[in-house]
Amino acid sequence: MIAAVRLALALCAAAPLALLAPSAARADHHEQHEGHGAVAPQQEKSGESASAASAAALPRTPRPADAKLYIISPKNGETVSSPVTVRFGVSGMGVAPAGVGSPNTGHHHLLIDTPLPDFAKPIPNDAKHVHFGGGQTETTVELAPGEHRVQLLLGDLNHVPHDPPLYSDVVTFTVQ
Ligand SMILES: [Cu+2]
Numbered sequence: 001m002i003a004a005v006r007l008a009l010a011l012c013a014a015a016p017l018a019l020l021a022p023s024a025a026r027a028d029h030h031e032q033h034e035g036h037g038a039v040a041p042q043q044e045k046s047g048e049s050a051s052a053a054s055a056a057a058l059p060r061t062p063r064p065a066d067a068k069l070y071i072i073s074p075k076n077g078e079t080v081s082s083p084v085t086v087r088f089g090v091s092g093m094g095v096a097p098a099g100v101g102s103p104n105t106g107h108h109h110l111l112i113d114t115p116l117p118d119f120a121k122p123i124p125n126d127a128k129h130v131h132f133g134g135g136q137t138e139t140t141v142e143l144a145p146g147e148h149r150v151q152l153l154l155g156d157l158n159h160v161p162h163d164p165p166l167y168s169d170v171v172t173f174t175v176q
Pocket of ligand 1: 123
């Protein structure tokens with residue numbers, strides 16, 4: 001029952017996130033927008049923004065305790081050439097596209113040469129935090145020669161890590 005309610009809340013929160021339409025968002029959702037949109041703290045209403053950001057906790061989606069996330073390839077310590085194919089593995093949960101709130105599912109995020117992000121916020125979306133919202137289970141990345149590290153982090157329909165967060169071990173490899 002609790003899971004169903006949380007799911008409904010999460011679905012409700014999905015619309016403003018997807019549409020980026022603050023006028024359509026309820027007041028509490030609006031705060032979330034300002035919270036995770038405000039990268040620069042020196043905004044006009046910086047005081048308000050900061051308190052809104054700390055108060056606006058997105059709903060976290062529960063997940064099975066025994067679920068596992070792992071990188072199938074490359075292997076830790078391997079030397080590879082660029083572009084590098086990275087294959088994602090998950091057990092105990094399913095993969096669903098972003099925006100789909102099926103229980104015990106999520107979508108992959110590949111963290112490239114960056115540590116784990118703040119689990120209370122949507123996973124950043126940039127060159128170091130790559131979202132696979134279509135439900136993809138592998139990708140190919142261009143990487144400069146040298147040592148690199150990759151790690152997987154599962155996100156729910158709103159791109160927020162589950163509770164508890166599900167992430168893989170770090171894989172470190174060398175691009176020749
Ligand atoms: Cu995502």
